[in-house]
Amino acid sequence: MNSDSTAPVHYDRMLVVLHWVLALGLISQLGLGVWMEDIPKDPPGLRAQWFNLHKSIGICLGLLILWRLGWRLTHSVPLPPKDLSSFQNALATLNHRLLYVCMLVMPISGFAGSNFSQYPVKFFGLVLPKLWEPWPEAKEILSEVHEITGVVTMVLIGLHLLAALWHQFVKRDGLLKRMGWSR
């Protein structure tokens, strides 16, 4: 926990870069996930190609998320804004924590679920070793977890974006700069 005198004013630049790379990556990955579900199974191959790309990108995002979490837990971050009520700050903290939970559940459920399917996971063409035997029931449950958490993530990002817009255009308190590059 930071004390007032030691707390930084901005997120450090590593967290800033990871925040924006992951924001772009996760929003694109959510879109790709929803979109690829509608690709017809015929002709064969096209659907699998997009699924494999989604899995490869998802693994990269998962590694970036682990890096971000590790960095976040070992570095100081700004204190909650003083001019907000404690209720507003609690809501923001809850939203951020839930986003972190979703950021973990999405790649883990996708990766574990795919390992329970009959197909091997390919990482940009490289066939990864199968972690365990196919188990359709486990695959089914993890697919559900992946889908539901995907929807929850979209809702949380929507609320997060609305909050950012409110700070920028209604409250005009420059909060966005805390997640910016300039110092």
Ligand code: HEM
């Ligand atoms: C879409 C545009 C986005 C904007 C404008 C935005 C803006 C911001 C801002 C200004 C902060 C700092 C809040 C503060 O100072 O208290 C922040 C924090 C955060 N953002 Fe975003 N964000 C966006 C997208 C995302 C996405 C897609 C995710 C993840 C799924 C995300 C996850 C987070 C998390 C977890 C924090 C808390 C950081 C921490 O304490 O470690 N953001 N965001």
Ligand code: HEM
């Ligand atoms: C950060 C990570 C990820 C995000 C945000 C994400 C998002 C999504 C979304 C929104 C869907 C559509 C859900 C539906 O309508 O069923 C989806 C489907 C899918 N994703 Fe991901 N995904 C991620 C990582 C992964 C990873 C790492 C894998 C596997 C290695 C994976 C494998 C799949 C598969 C196979 C589907 C098709 C539906 C299913 O069988 O579950 N995803 N993903």
